[in-house]
């Protein structure tokens with residue numbers, strides 16, 4: 287039997303990171319609209335109970351605390367966290383499942399998550415979205431009107447750390463400065479589409 291090629295070799299996951307307010311959601315929304323049926327998100331695990339209308343494997347992979355912690359022990363998660371007494375996490379398998387369905391998994395994550403993905407065999411491509419400056423980032427976050435003063439301060443401090451990490455050579459394949467939205471979008475799309483190969487190694 288020929289060796290099976292991992293699905294993530296053909297459908298390489300894309301990790302997009304950047305400070306809160308850099309414009310990730312705005313650009314991803316445009317990318318999904320321009321390329322329907324191309325991308326997908328991984329389904330996270332959680333130990334919280336499903337809410338009405340939520341379906342196992344669709345909104346979340348609902349699981350018990352015991353099973354969740356067993357998967358943590360096996361190193362099955364890219365990242366996991368405890369929120370309000372429940373565990374949440376992204377498993378490497380959930381990302382591979384997206385590639386199995388012949389879609390490119392988009393991981394919109396922060397710096398610690400980026401470091402974690404680098405320790406996996408997910409064969410991801412990394413792009414960093416930077417604001418033109420911390421001052422502009424602050425204006426945009428204020429303009430979005432979603433943060434109180436404390437949350438804003440926290441995000442700006444974290445932004446400085448993220449931007450410092452992004453300067454480390456070799457961490458990201460591409461750094462895009464979101465100064466002009468259309469220009470940033472064109473750059474992102476060109477890098478993602480990669481002449482129709484979407485980064486594929488096959």
Ligand SMILES: Nc1ncnc2c1ncn2[C@@H]1O[C@H](COP(=O)(O)OP(=O)(O)OP(=O)(O)O)[C@@H](O)[C@H]1O
Nearest residue numbers: 305306307308309310311312426430464465466467
């Ligand atoms: N190039 C741009 N010029 C001006 N405003 C922009 C630009 N890009 C994004 N914005 C605005 O900046 C704000 C932050 O953008 P967005 O919500 O997409 O950031 P984000 O990186 O997804 O943040 P988070 O990680 O907190 O979800 C939004 O109000 C958006 O409309």
